[in-house]
Amino acid sequence: MRAISVHGLRKSYGGLAAVRGVDFEIEEGEVFGLLGPNGAGKTTTVEILEGYRERDAGEVTVLGHDPQRPGPEFRQRIGVVLQQSDLWPNLTVQEVHRAFAGYYARPRDVDEVIELVGLGEKRGARVKSLSGGQKRRLDLGVALVGDPDLVFLDEPTTGFDPAARRAAWEMIRSLRSLGKTVLLTTHYLDEAEQLADRVAVMREGRIVRVGTPRELTSAEVEVEIRYRRDGEEVLLRTADATRVLHELTSEALARGGELERLEVRRPTLEEVYLALVQDEEVEA
Amino acid sequence: MRMFLHQLRTEQLLYWRSRESAVFTFIFPLLLFVLLGSVYSGRIYGVPASEALLAALLAYGCTMVAFAGLAITLVIRREQSLLKRLRATPLPPPTYVLALLASTLVVFAIQTVALFLLGRAVFGTPFPSRVGSIVLVVVFGIACFAALGIGLSGLVRSAEGSSAVVNLIVLPMAFLTGAFGPTQHYPQVLRAIGDVLPLKYLVDLTNAVYLHHHSFWSRPEAIGVLAAWGVAGLVLATLKFRWEPTAS
Numbered sequence: 001m002r003a004i005s006v007h008g009l010r011k012s013y014g015g016l017a018a019v020r021g022v023d024f025e026i027e028e029g030e031v032f033g034l035l036g037p038n039g040a041g042k043t044t045t046v047e048i049l050e051g052y053r054e055r056d057a058g059e060v061t062v063l064g065h066d067p068q069r070p071g072p073e074f075r076q077r078i079g080v081v082l083q084q085s086d087l088w089p090n091l092t093v094q095e096v097h098r099a100f101a102g103y104y105a106r107p108r109d110v111d112e113v114i115e116l117v118g119l120g121e122k123r124g125a126r127v128k129s130l131s132g133g134q135k136r137r138l139d140l141g142v143a144l145v146g147d148p149d150l151v152f153l154d155e156p157t158t159g160f161d162p163a164a165r166r167a168a169w170e171m172i173r174s175l176r177s178l179g180k181t182v183l184l185t186t187h188y189l190d191e192a193e194q195l196a197d198r199v200a201v202m203r204e205g206r207i208v209r210v211g212t213p214r215e216l217t218s219a220e221v222e223v224e225i226r227y228r229r230d231g232e233e234v235l236l237r238t239a240d241a242t243r244v245l246h247e248l249t250s251e252a253l254a255r256g257g258e259l260e261r262l263e264v265r266r267p268t269l270e271e272v273y274l275a276l277v278q279d280e281e282v283e284a
Numbered sequence: 285m286r287m288f289l290h291q292l293r294t295e296q297l298l299y300w301r302s303r304e305s306a307v308f309t310f311i312f313p314l315l316l317f318v319l320l321g322s323v324y325s326g327r328i329y330g331v332p333a334s335e336a337l338l339a340a341l342l343a344y345g346c347t348m349v350a351f352a353g354l355a356i357t358l359v360i361r362r363e364q365s366l367l368k369r370l371r372a373t374p375l376p377p378p379t380y381v382l383a384l385l386a387s388t389l390v391v392f393a394i395q396t397v398a399l400f401l402l403g404r405a406v407f408g409t410p411f412p413s414r415v416g417s418i419v420l421v422v423v424f425g426i427a428c429f430a431a432l433g434i435g436l437s438g439l440v441r442s443a444e445g446s447s448a449v450v451n452l453i454v455l456p457m458a459f460l461t462g463a464f465g466p467t468q469h470y471p472q473v474l475r476a477i478g479d480v481l482p483l484k485y486l487v488d489l490t491n492a493v494y495l496h497h498h499s500f501w502s503r504p505e506a507i508g509v510l511a512a513w514g515v516a517g518l519v520l521a522t523l524k525f526r527w528e529p530t531a532s
Contacts, residue, residue: 082369090298142369
């Protein structure tokens with residue numbers, strides 16, 4: 001079963017095209033990452049799926065609903081963590097969870113959710129006394145309290161210190177073991193690599209690559225070949241490394257020479273990502 | 285209905301838990317009543333000063349709870365993305381707004397009772413003779429000023445500015461419309477300004493019902509002007525109310 005399918009999605013604000021034709025599908029139980037720099041259109045895409053924005057064009061189905069005209073069940077089945085939101089500062093962690101649990105027909109046990117997101121010791125603490133990372137866990141707890149099938153996480157760890165990020169990652173991994181479908185946006189490559197089953201890289205309102213983190217680095221990626229010739233470094237990038245290497249080595253052998261400091265290297269995911277999101281900016 | 289009651293309970297918890305709003309909108313009118321009541325003496329409008337002040341501050345309290353309180357609360361919740369977050373839950377927006385209004389009404393009803401009890405205890409003022417009409421004044425006043433408060437929240441862009449903007453409106457309005465004491469010795473210009481403001485007509489109604497023992501319906505012109513302001517607030521709210529924070 002598909003949890004989300006998006007075809008030909010477009011959205012402009014004024015004259016500015018934020019999303020320019022996006023297609024992707026997310027299976028039930030999958031953790032899907034939308035990865036891209038700020039302004040790539042990730043949040044706009046997610047907010048259309050959550051039902052906050054109307055699209056200009058395209059087909060969108062989320063849990064069988066059109067989020068623009070959702071049935072009453074739709075909001076029972078989604079959990080949302082916004083990029084930024086402050087829940088009621090004067091209530092306690094438990095009171096906030098209770099308040100949200102009351103909006104759902106079949107909520108989870110409030111104390112169980114509080115334990116799940118690691119706020120057990122902060123149960124009776126006021127929201128305003130929580131640290132930034134703890135507030136983010138509260139956001140997640142509140143998103144889970146209605147026992148949703150699908151959870152949207154918009155940049156869940158932006159602004160975190162490394163320890164808080166690790167903790168958040170652990171929690172997001174635990175969503176997978178609960179069988180939830182997760183749509184995660186992030187501009188951190190390592191986050192997408194760590195958490196997502198599949199990643200779509202977005203740039204300037206389009207998806208430029210979709211695949212598992214491994215596929216992103218293996219499919220049609222240019223391999224770098226470096227060597228020195230007459231003291232000068234030569235750098236070749238090719239998708240056809242076997243043939244190019246064969247030519248280089250045959251030629252070197254033929255003249256009885258050596259390919260000095262020969263090095264063949266597959267770029268890291270980070271380099272692939274940077275190449276994907278940057279190359280057109282340089283041209284522009 | 286279950287969700288309405290749940291949200292009403294949550295709103296009550298939120299109101300009384302937030303010391304700033306509870307002190308500012310609930311305690312402040314009661315405090316002013318005791319302070320001004322100790323300063324003014326003799327008779328105003330032909331009745332003891334403390335009774336006249338009670339009627340005026342009842343109207344002022346309504347402005348504080350419904351107009352000032354609601355406007356500031358909504359701006360802060362909107363700018364914190366709390367309203368946006370609630371929109372993603374199954375809580376229907378009309379239920380949310382109705383629960384917020386009901387909660388405001390509960391607060392003002394408690395404030396009204398507290399004013400009468402306080403007046404009785406401190407200044408010996410009588411309880412209202414026309415309880416039904418007082419209830420009507422309370423509900424009608426809340427409806428009009430809540431509409432204006434929701435409308436105003438759409439015009440204020442930042443949470444930081446909300447309490448300044450609201451005070452800039454409420455304090456001069458209270459001063460000009462007789463909520464802090466009679467205005468008959470004010471210059472003509474100030475009285476003319478006061479004459480178009482909604483609080484003036486709520487003070488008229490509380491005076492008529494509490495001081496002169498008339499029925500709520502005895503002042504149709506005051507009801508008309510207040511209703512017109514309420515409709516204006518409703519139109520403004522419809523046009524300007526936003527669920528999402530102001531784009532930076």
